Amino acid sequence: MRIEKEILHKELSYKLNGLFFEVQNRLGRYLAEKQYADGLEVLLEENGIKYEREKEILIQFGDKKISGNRVDFLVADKILVDTKAKRYITKEDYLQMQRYLRAANIHLGIIANFKSQSVEIKRVINSEFK
Numbered sequence: 001m002r003i004e005k006e007i008l009h010k011e012l013s014y015k016l017n018g019l020f021f022e023v024q025n026r027l028g029r030y031l032a033e034k035q036y037a038d039g040l041e042v043l044l045e046e047n048g049i050k051y052e053r054e055k056e057i058l059i060q061f062g063d064k065k066i067s068g069n070r071v072d073f074l075v076a077d078k079i080l081v082d083t084k085a086k087r088y089i090t091k092e093d094y095l096q097m098q099r100y101l102r103a104a105n106i107h108l109g110i111i112a113n114f115k116s117q118s119v120e121i122k123r124v125i126n127s128e129f130k
Contacts, residue, residue: 008108008125009078012049016075017121019043020112024119033085036114037072040083044075051075057103071100071109080109089113089122101126 007013023039037053044051055074058065073081080100084093089111097109107129113120 008123009076012076012079013108013110013123015047015049016079016081016110019047020114020119020121024114027114029115029117031085031114033083033114036085036112037083040073040081040112044073049075050077055080055104057100059103068103069096069100071104074104074106078106078108080104080106082109082111084111084113085115086113087115089120094122094124097124098126102128105130 019040022043023036027035027039041053052074054070054072056070057068059068071080072083075081080097082093082097082100093111097111101109101124107126109124109126111122111124
């Protein structure tokens with residue numbers, strides 16, 4: 001028996017993937033992470049996609065929220081996007097995205113690494129999403 005699993009935020013995810021490839025095609029693969037994020041921001045604006053850049057994610061500490069981390073983008077209040085410019089995506093990058101997703105209670109995160117020959121895209125699911 002085959003179980004079909006629905007892709008989270010399918011249309012937006014596919015659109016983002018296309019934008020990641022467009023950023024790398026236009027900028028190449030030897031720039032800094034910030035430059036790729038700047039390029040992605042331009043394309044998000046051009047495509048009318050709602051986003052927040054450098055979104056602060058607060059951490060629950062008892063009954064208070066304290067400063068946590070900043071993720072590169074929160075797109076359409078649905079997907080966290082972290083841009084990278086390194087040889088490959090590491091386990092630490094994956095765990096960092098898991099922390100972001102849990103703290104923000106977001107279901108889907110995407111890590112986009114622009115240093116690879118072809119942009120490397122990893123989807124990360126928050127299994128604790130409520």
